[in-house]
Amino acid sequence: EVQLVESGGVVVQPGGSLRLSCAASGFIFDDYMLHWVRHAPGKGLEWVSLISWNGDITYYSDFVKGRFTISRDNSQNSLYLHMTSLRTEDTALYYCAKGLSSSGWGGYDYWGQGTQVTVSS
Amino acid sequence: DIQMTQSPSSLSASVGDRVTIACRAGQSISRYLNWYQHKPGKAPKLLIYGASTVQSGVPSRFSGSGSGTDFTLTISRLQPEDFATYYCQQSYSPPHTFGQGTKLDIK
Numbered sequence: 338e339v340q341l342v343e344s345g346g347v348v349v350q351p352g353g354s355l356r357l358s359c360a361a362s363g364f365i366f367d368d369y370m371l372h373w374v375r376h377a378p379g380k381g382l383e384w385v386s387l388i389s390w391n392g393d394i395t396y397y398s399d400f401v402k403g404r405f406t407i408s409r410d411n412s413q414n415s416l417y418l419h420m421t422s423l424r425t426e427d428t429a430l431y432y433c434a435k436g437l438s439s440s441g442w443g444g445y446d447y448w449g450q451g452t453q454v455t456v457s458s
Numbered sequence: 459d460i461q462m463t464q465s466p467s468s469l470s471a472s473v474g475d476r477v478t479i480a481c482r483a484g485q486s487i488s489r490y491l492n493w494y495q496h497k498p499g500k501a502p503k504l505l506i507y508g509a510s511t512v513q514s515g516v517p518s519r520f521s522g523s524g525s526g527t528d529f530t531l532t533i534s535r536l537q538p539e540d541f542a543t544y545y546c547q548q549s550y551s552p553p554h555t556f557g558q559g560t561k562l563d564i565k
Contacts, residue, residue: 441549
């Protein structure tokens with residue numbers, strides 16, 4: 338059974354930093370592209386970042402570019418999101434998601450339950 | 459970035475109705491279009507990928523069509539469990555933008 342379990346979400350002050358983790362199991366981890374998606378209160382789903390199967394290719398939304406860094410450890414079946422210079426507008430439930438393939442084809446077939454990040458003074 | 463626009467933003471319907479949600483991409487995305495269902499307190503669920511391929515385990519009342527810039531999601535006979543928010547997403551090129559969502563509620 339495929340499982341994705343996020344952790345690391347907390348309340349943090351504006352300007353602070355945080356690292357989210359996503360522990361994966363039930364599939365061949367290094368065969369797939371992985372993603373972070375967030376859902377802010379009262380808003381829609383917002384794509385945040387993706388990383389290729391081997392970590393060589395990464396992309397970010399304009400909202401987080403230069404502040405967030407996605408990474409993965411294929412030996413630990415883990416995905417990470419290092420978040421810096423946090424803003425109140427980064428407050429959201431952060432999901433990790435598995436791509437259906439190693440490319441962009443097919444969308445995201447498995448999602449974690451999310452970890453809540455709250456940026457507030 | 460490729461902008462995705464859904465319509466309508468909200469929709470009221472009854473059990474048994476047929477509903478259609480539209481999604482338009484700001485440029486051609488071939489068939490790299492996915493549809494998700496999202497319920498409060500739950501993770502999003504992939505319904506349709508590649509514009510028209512129904513994900514394993516998804517009921518056959520869900521269907522998708524389109525290519526290029528214009529796409530639709532159709533639910534043929536609404537069931538009580540279908541009331542949720544629906545999102546389209548392009549995965550043609552990063553950022554993999556989502557539409558703004560369509561909230562489907564009970565009339």
